[in-house]
Amino acid sequence: MAPRTLYDKIWDAHVAHQADDGTCLLYIDRHLVHEVTSPQAFEGLRMTGRKVRAPEKTIAVPDHNVPTTLDRLKGIDNEESRIQVDALDTNAREFGVVYYPVDDVRQGIVHIIGPEQGWTLPGMTIVCGDSHTATHGAFGSLAHGIGTSEVEHVLATQTLIQKKSKNMKVEITGHLSPGVTAKDITLAVIGETGTAGGTGYVIEYCGEAIRNLSMEGRMTVCNMAIEGGARAGMIAPDETTFKYCNGRPNAPSGKTWDAALDYWKTLFSDGDAHFDKVITMKGENIAPVVTWGTSPEDVLPITASVPAADDFKGGKVAAAQRSLDYMGLTPGTRLQDVTIDAVFIGSCTNGRIEDLRAAAKVVEGKKIQEGLIAMVVPGSGLVRLQAEQEGLADVFKNAGFEWRLAGCSMCLGMNPDQLGPQVRCASTSNRNFEGRQGRESRTHLMSPAMAAAAALTGKLTDVREII
Amino acid sequence: MEKFEKLTAIAAPMPLINIDTDMIIPKQFLKTIKRTGLGVSAFYEMRYNLDGSNKPDFVLNKEAYKDANILVAGDNFGCGSSREHAPWALLDFGIRCVISTSFADIFYNNCFKNGILPVIVTEEQLRLLMKDAEKGSNSRMVVDLENQNIETSDGDVITFDVDQHSKHCLINGLDDIGLTLEKVVSIDAFETKMAQSAPWV
Numbered sequence A: 001m002a003p004r005t006l007y008d009k010i011w012d013a014h015v016a017h018q019a020d021d022g023t024c025l026l027y028i029d030r031h032l033v034h035e036v037t038s039p040q041a042f043e044g045l046r047m048t049g050r051k052v053r054a055p056e057k058t059i060a061v062p063d064h065n066v067p068t069t070l071d072r073l074k075g076i077d078n079e080e081s082r083i084q085v086d087a088l089d090t091n092a093r094e095f096g097v098v099y100y101p102v103d104d105v106r107q108g109i110v111h112i113i114g115p116e117q118g119w120t121l122p123g124m125t126i127v128c129g130d131s132h133t134a135t136h137g138a139f140g141s142l143a144h145g146i147g148t149s150e151v152e153h154v155l156a157t158q159t160l161i162q163k164k165s166k167n168m169k170v171e172i173t174g175h176l177s178p179g180v181t182a183k184d185i186t187l188a189v190i191g192e193t194g195t196a197g198g199t200g201y202v203i204e205y206c207g208e209a210i211r212n213l214s215m216e217g218r219m220t221v222c223n224m225a226i227e228g229g230a231r232a233g234m235i236a237p238d239e240t241t242f243k244y245c246n247g248r249p250n251a252p253s254g255k256t257w258d259a260a261l262d263y264w265k266t267l268f269s270d271g272d273a274h275f276d277k278v279i280t281m282k283g284e285n286i287a288p289v290v291t292w293g294t295s296p297e298d299v300l301p302i303t304a305s306v307p308a309a310d311d312f313k314g315g316k317v318a319a320a321q322r323s324l325d326y327m328g329l330t331p332g333t334r335l336q337d338v339t340i341d342a343v344f345i346g347s348c349t350n351g352r353i354e355d356l357r358a359a360a361k362v363v364e365g366k367k368i369q370e371g372l373i374a375m376v377v378p379g380s381g382l383v384r385l386q387a388e389q390e391g392l393a394d395v396f397k398n399a400g401f402e403w404r405l406a407g408c409s410m411c412l413g414m415n416p417d418q419l420g421p422q423v424r425c426a427s428t429s430n431r432n433f434e435g436r437q438g439r440e441s442r443t444h445l446m447s448p449a450m451a452a453a454a455a456l457t458g459k460l461t462d463v464r465e466i467i
Numbered sequence B: 001m002e003k004f005e006k007l008t009a010i011a012a013p014m015p016l017i018n019i020d021t022d023m024i025i026p027k028q029f030l031k032t033i034k035r036t037g038l039g040v041s042a043f044y045e046m047r048y049n050l051d052g053s054n055k056p057d058f059v060l061n062k063e064a065y066k067d068a069n070i071l072v073a074g075d076n077f078g079c080g081s082s083r084e085h086a087p088w089a090l091l092d093f094g095i096r097c098v099i100s101t102s103f104a105d106i107f108y109n110n111c112f113k114n115g116i117l118p119v120i121v122t123e124e125q126l127r128l129l130m131k132d133a134e135k136g137s138n139s140r141m142v143v144d145l146e147n148q149n150i151e152t153s154d155g156d157v158i159t160f161d162v163d164q165h166s167k168h169c170l171i172n173g174l175d176d177i178g179l180t181l182e183k184v185v186s187i188d189a190f191e192t193k194m195a196q197s198a199p200w201v
């Protein structure tokens, strides 16, 4: 057989039907569902009298709209949010899918609880009506976002009509310097390739610096593959992956585990497999980075200064000027001199236990700047619980952060956690689009450690000067 | 889904790159549980002032483009989230065709599922079409899916590529799920095979 990439192997193993023109029906192993992109899909099933084909492979959880304040069990004030969460509740129960309601300790951001509960495993095809489904690729699975029509298609048929993407390899060699994390890797890659650099590709991340990442770090890297335009990002599974999966509630055990493991160990790109595009970066050359503009590709090392629109070419000149105006930044200003009003630590990019540990380490025993809006929102109820047991919650609270319940929260502010106009936020989320965290709000993306450092000084800060 | 065969319409120029899904339809409008009614909120923050009044500079607020059915936009249109609310909002506004040098993957797919034709052209072709769109309500662009070409008001013709399966569905207004369910035997067989070879799935 011709040498194949990891993506090729998983693709081949899931083609349930291939038409003459090459269009495939790809079988879907796990379908994750949240309240925002699913109501119209369930309604479609109801209207056509169709059922969910594989309810045991369909996992639903409310995350985008749920309040993260401690009193949330008394109900959602915003009527539209409440209707959407209620619709998921009704749909999940009526169609009999796996469901973690808002009062379940296992509730959380869909991309955090999939891996946590062992639904996400190597070699699987995983979809969700959410672009950050790419996160699950960290396990060596093929995972990507779909639209609501496709959600309905998967619910009804457990397949997706697909054409194969091209293969792209992103290799990060060597070691990361102190203070540099998975978030810096993924932002630096987007800074290098641009937000359309991965369009039409599935990215495989590899290299020593990737191998050395924990599963949490790998999820952070793959999570933002979509910001680079790629359909999916993936990392070949290894001992780190297997160790993470072993013992999870929905992972196999006993003989089935052994059989699964034998198969998972075949999931890597063959030595001479063909990649249509290759990017290589040295781990040593990656600095702690932040974004300055309104596109995730607007990435600079924290030691740099705000660029001018003229520094760019083509259509980017106008876009950069628009970003500068929106962000209220003057070219030439040192990024470290930019003062912030808010800090958000959380999201499916950086709401896992390791992220909270990294942030807590920076703020431990210290106080954040007075007057800052600052919140830590764990990615799931179980992350929250673990953080409390490890004493991280106290570290955050003592430093002056709000300690919230699990949800998407201020990553996109569909719940009450929103920023006001011109409020500038150091955020560990994944998108700095105009209006993302609240109308006319200003987002700077960075790692949890960098966001924690910014909370201490009230400015964009080089975490290396603190640790 | 409404069929798409041939569209003769006003095209609105949006020469901005990276128009993302948050710009097309901000999050506060994702709370609907319906597919319709999003047109008034399309491009909300670019289109309306904080007090709800129209921003006169925004292209779709201009008299000449109020009835545009085609958008001619800069590179990487539709990047960002998977929200199908983006094409729903465009469709509800009346947009049936978007032309750009590139589209984000999920948005591109979502268009076809909703009767919107996304057309990819070269940079040079985009410049030509953008110029034509700038003529306003006096000009009409003709997008012919069957013959895979676009004719400008000056009679210039540009041909484009489109996936044949998507084209077939769009021209005939076909529902994917119905088509897939015709292959249920293949899906059953695959599932049975997998249950034996990979029981952990």
Ligand code: SF4
Pocket: A063, A064, A109, A110, A111, A130, A132, A347, A348, A349, A407, A408, A411, A412, A429, A430
């Ligand atoms: S945390 Fe943010 S990016 Fe992740 S699923 Fe929620 S809204 Fe989307």
